[in-house]
Amino acid sequence: DAKTTQPPSMDCAEGRAANLPCNHSTISGNEYVYWYRQIHSQGPQYIIHGLKNNETNEMASLIITEDRKSSTLILPHATLRDTAVYYCIVRVLNTGFQKLVFGTGTRLLVSP
């Protein structure tokens, strides 16, 4: 699976949009981009995933560049409860099982 690079930490004011970048320059054509987050001392929580089109759900939006070498997770109106470590993961879907390789992620701090 391709490697991802994320900034170690980011700050965001409550109510503003949080834009979390991820570089995956070695991504291959059949690899999806997944985002999970982990609130302190809890298990990771799935947020969203995509292949090449932009995706949106009730939690967030995922913007993938046309060359697919980077993506941005957008939390449109960050709240204090969005403070967490956010993980960007790329993986191939046709493997025998869903092995997620977590990196060190981006620690997002949402402040009042």
Place this chain on the structure above:
Amino acid sequence: ETGVTQTPRHLVMGMTNKKSLKCEQHLGHNAMYWYKQSAKKPLELMFVYNFKEQTENNSVPSRFSPECPNSSHLFLHLHTLQPEDSALYLCASTRDPGDTDTQYFGPGTRLTVL
């Protein structure tokens, strides 16, 4: 609440103790996973079970012994652990091992080995 529960939430044990971690999923999933998260380290996959059969052992020491009696329950039996085994142990499940949508995680068991 993800539908995956883990007990106990916290556990302190000595190096000579034997204890077990329990995971239960109420989602009707067929694949279950054990992960380890040490302080300041990424999550590490330990074991994968698919339809009660172990399909992945990620070079985990034998002092960790998993058991999957049915698709809803997963145990991690611990014996003669070392202090460096102190970590957050997370259980997860998916509908199928190749499920594309999401891996549901439990809240974890915080293990401290003295």
